[in-house]
Amino acid sequence: MPEDNNEIVKNNQHHHHHHRRRRGWVLFWSILGVLVAIAVIFAGVAWHNLSVTTSDMYSTSGANAKRNARQVLKQGKPVSILLMGTDTGALGRTDRGRTDTLMLMTLNPQKKTTTIVSVPRDMKVNLPGYAAYSPAKINAAYTYGGVKETINTMQKEFDVPIDYYVLVNMKGLEKAINRVGGIDVTSPLTFSFEGSSFKRGQTYHLNGEQALRFSRMRHEDPNGDYGRQQRQRLIIAALLKKSVSYKTLLNRSFLDTLSDSSQTDLSMKDMLTLARKYSSARENVKQDHVEGNNDDEGGVSFQSVSSDERQRVTNLIQESLQN
Template sequence: MKKKILITIGSIIAVLVLGIGGYAAYLYHYVQKTADKMYEPVAEEDQSAAKQREENLSNKKPISILLLGVDEREGDVGRSDTLMVMTVNPKTEKMQIVSIPRDTKTEIIGEGKTTKINAAYAYGGVKMALDTVENFTNIDINYYAQVNMEALSDLVDAVGGITVNNELDWIDEGYYKKGYHYEEGNIQLDGPKALGYVRMRHLDPNGDFGRNERQRKVLTAIIDKAASISSVSKFDDILNVLGSNVKTNMTFDEMMDIQKNYRGARNNIEQYEVTGTGDTSTGTYYLVVSDEEKQKVHDMLADNLEQ
């Protein structure tokens, strides 16, 4: 099912810029300052990679982006609980989002071991996560956007709460508050409730797949709500949350180029989630992805990166 959603941080910023109305002059400058605060190049990146990105945008070539939703809690280095690879083709005006379950068993590039793909970030940060996902998908990834999942709570509150269509009736075991009832149907969520909603996994018969779908729903609801906001104080709150909890190697100018030249792809979105077979033979659960599935994912992504 097609959904008009915006997942990249660049698109979030662009939506805010487009929706600011009479506050344009003031907030455009504020948005630029926020984007500068979020900017963080990939460690040890070759300068040729940055030049290649600039060339891609100048010539309106397809681009690829890795979205990392990182669960960073006190005393823990964090793991990438959400991994999505996005490709955007401005010529065909098609956006593609491929979700990789966090339990996917794969080689961790730079660490010399095979384990769950979400461990790559814990071992080597963004650089190792990028290298590992590039190896898994066999495509080059141009950009990354890392979001602290704890910030989802603040972001939901900053937009004044959200509404999502909950397809699974369940009683919370402590993700938000033990005993809280997430009823089936349209439900209202404040920040803490939204964080509990996306973190729940073991009560969902679809496991990570169901969890990833709930994350997409919350992100979509946040952005839809943000796009309709006209209060300057609300924009201040939203930008403060983004500036403190998002890191990306997109510059402000690159964000604006993407918004200007690639936005047509937002109306033609294809979503896919990597599939595999559950394996607990070692005492730890892994999602084992076949070579055939990996090839399918590669072909899918590579096809949308064709010029």
């Protein structure tokens, strides 16, 4: 492996919770790409703009396929999508970066349910394609082997199929929120971070920069990174709600921001299928997370996930993928 990549991962794995502040506040606003497609299809507007956008975003993963994803969509069966957020683009970075946020989402049109499971970025894993660099944090999978290694690692750790993925880099989040005129969120706790203050139970209208501050803080959260994940999901929901509108769909600059900052193996045809067969899955949203314990090994701070917890998450995902 090239020396510079070794250094990247070395820095990644030796980061401790109390060392330098990490810019790992990436939010999966790009999932709105799928839901925006649904709105566009039903509304019959901005079709050309969205077609160009989704074409620019498309990229296959190269990961090991556990099943035929196209057939799953065609038959309208429950489908899984891995949502990945990278810190690429932060502070002028041009390297591949890390997946500082991972969420596995399943859409079940029969049960009319969407299930979202957050995975801690410091989860201790063995990378299937890079055994020599294991154990490693799960966010190092992207640094070593990109989307392919991340998907393969997730499938190995939880023994569930990942049909599609959506990847977004943090550089576009602030722009996306600003493009829709800001978002409204209610803070679940009282805290201050980088000049912004929030009070529990109070609703705020946030621009892109403020939304990043709201979602980044974790050291002062009594639930640590898990609390941060909760605030990330609040931002996701707010952006989804704000983005699905005629004004946004007709906004070429917003769609350009989407394509410049996102990557997915969902084609326009796949999105059309999702629109026709999976819209009912939005009626109920279940949220969960993988729970780990602090594990310091060789000076590296991991989140160690027990076999029982892994099995619990596996059962949850497998159940959500049943008709």
